[in-house]
Amino acid sequence: MKKLKKITLHSRLYSYPVYIGYKTPLKKLSSILKTLHLGPHFVVITAPAISRLYGASLQKCFSPTVKVDQIFISDKEKDKNIDAVQKIISHLLQLRAHRKTCLVAFGGGVIGDMTGFVASIYMRGMPFIAIPTTLLSQVDSSLGGKCGVNTREGKNLVGSFYPPRAIFSDSSFLKTLPQEQYQSGLAEVIKYAIIDNQKLWNTLHTHHSQILKRVPSILEKIIVSSVLTKKKFIEQDEKDFSKRQILNFGHTIGHALEAHATYRGITHGEAIAQGMYVAADLSLQKKLCHPKTAQQIHSLLEKYGFLKQDLPTNISSYISRDKKRGTWILMKDLWKPQRVPIPPEVF
Numbered sequence: 001m002k003k004l005k006k007i008t009l010h011s012r013l014y015s016y017p018v019y020i021g022y023k024t025p026l027k028k029l030s031s032i033l034k035t036l037h038l039g040p041h042f043v044v045i046t047a048p049a050i051s052r053l054y055g056a057s058l059q060k061c062f063s064p065t066v067k068v069d070q071i072f073i074s075d076k077e078k079d080k081n082i083d084a085v086q087k088i089i090s091h092l093l094q095l096r097a098h099r100k101t102c103l104v105a106f107g108g109g110v111i112g113d114m115t116g117f118v119a120s121i122y123m124r125g126m127p128f129i130a131i132p133t134t135l136l137s138q139v140d141s142s143l144g145g146k147c148g149v150n151t152r153e154g155k156n157l158v159g160s161f162y163p164p165r166a167i168f169s170d171s172s173f174l175k176t177l178p179q180e181q182y183q184s185g186l187a188e189v190i191k192y193a194i195i196d197n198q199k200l201w202n203t204l205h206t207h208h209s210q211i212l213k214r215v216p217s218i219l220e221k222i223i224v225s226s227v228l229t230k231k232k233f234i235e236q237d238e239k240d241f242s243k244r245q246i247l248n249f250g251h252t253i254g255h256a257l258e259a260h261a262t263y264r265g266i267t268h269g270e271a272i273a274q275g276m277y278v279a280a281d282l283s284l285q286k287k288l289c290h291p292k293t294a295q296q297i298h299s300l301l302e303k304y305g306f307l308k309q310d311l312p313t314n315i316s317s318y319i320s321r322d323k324k325r326g327t328w329i330l331m332k333d334l335w336k337p338q339r340v341p342i343p344p345e346v347f
């Protein structure tokens with residue numbers, strides 16, 4: 001029997017388990033849902049492409065005694081908006097979903113963010129579980145309860161803090177993930193390795209080729225390690241007023257680059273990787289870190305295929321629209337991050 005790892009995350013609303021493994025989380029889905037007293041009506045929110053790949057196998061994981069409906073939505077970043085939320089809500093009403101109906105976020109971060117947000121507001125709150133299918137959603141976006149949508153003015157400007165009742169992170173989904181999306185998730189893994197996790201830093205160096213080949217045992221290792229790092233920060237500061245902001249390393253520039261590209265043609269991870277280059281350079285310019293530290297950060301990013309690019313000249317106007325503008329995460333050394341106030345006009 002292959003192993004199933006369980007990590008419990010604690011939030012102000014409730015504690016919830018994250019199950020991690022290769023094929024094992026889905027095998028256990030039905031029995032775990034029963035122990036969590038979820039159901040008997042589930043509505044899976046997913047995208048057509050994900051359903052084509054995995055919809056039938058997910059369906060088989062539910063007990064035949066429960067009712068499972070599906071709602072299909074676009075999982076493109078440009079469609080992560082209030083219109084999509086309204087569409088899901090209308091559909092839920094047609095399906096006669098009620099406060100005990102359980103939503104199932106089945107997809108990457110876009111599906112997860114929208115499903116969580118709908119669950120937080122539909123009839124003043126209903127349960128949801130997450131079955132993340134991208135590396136980024138398994139190591140980052142499904143954890144910690146942040147959910148929401150973009151507005152024309154910027155990214156994730158409307159949302160809630162509302163965690164799922166359980167997360168099922170099955171790394172077998174990652175075998176079909178397009179390379180650019182896999183690499184995008186690796187950027188967040190690299191971020192954890194830089195800000196806090198020396199063990200993960202070492203794993204990224206010593207198991208480089210296995211990571212690129214997506215070997216299941218190594219995937220499980222980096223997912224578990226990433227979840228433990230995120231757990232450490234979100235449990236100390238769930239609402240993101242202080243310590244959790246450390247997780248924003250690389251995101252000030254990253255979010256600005258995504259907005260500049262109007263959320264097209266650049267993955268979240270690619271943008272964050274460029275942000276980490278800039279944050280490392282700025283740490284050096286501010287004499288916070290030794291040149292060797294900045295160099296080590298650059299080298300790890302390069303090792304995973306993120307090459308440094310020039311920033312657009314008008315980037316500061318996009319930085320000033322970011323929710324956390326003004327607070328940068330810089331590095332004093334590897335695993336020693338610091339929050340530093342810097343005005344957007346610096347760029």
Ligand SMILES: NC(=O)c1ccc[n+]([C@@H]2O[C@H](COP(=O)([O-])OP(=O)(O)OC[C@H]3O[C@@H](n4cnc5c(N)ncnc54)[C@H](O)[C@@H]3O)[C@@H](O)[C@H]2O)c1
Nearest residue numbers: 049108109110111133134136137140141146173176177181
């Ligand atoms: N809530 C948070 O804390 C948080 C944190 C980080 C990022 N995010 C958000 O997450 C979103 C990005 O999420 P993402 O990187 O998971 O990308 P995504 O949800 O945009 O998915 C990327 C693409 O991969 C496809 N895909 C998904 N799983 C697949 C699989 N197993 N096989 C083949 N194709 C698959 C999708 O159909 C989509 O085309 C952004 O909106 C970002 O703002 C949220």
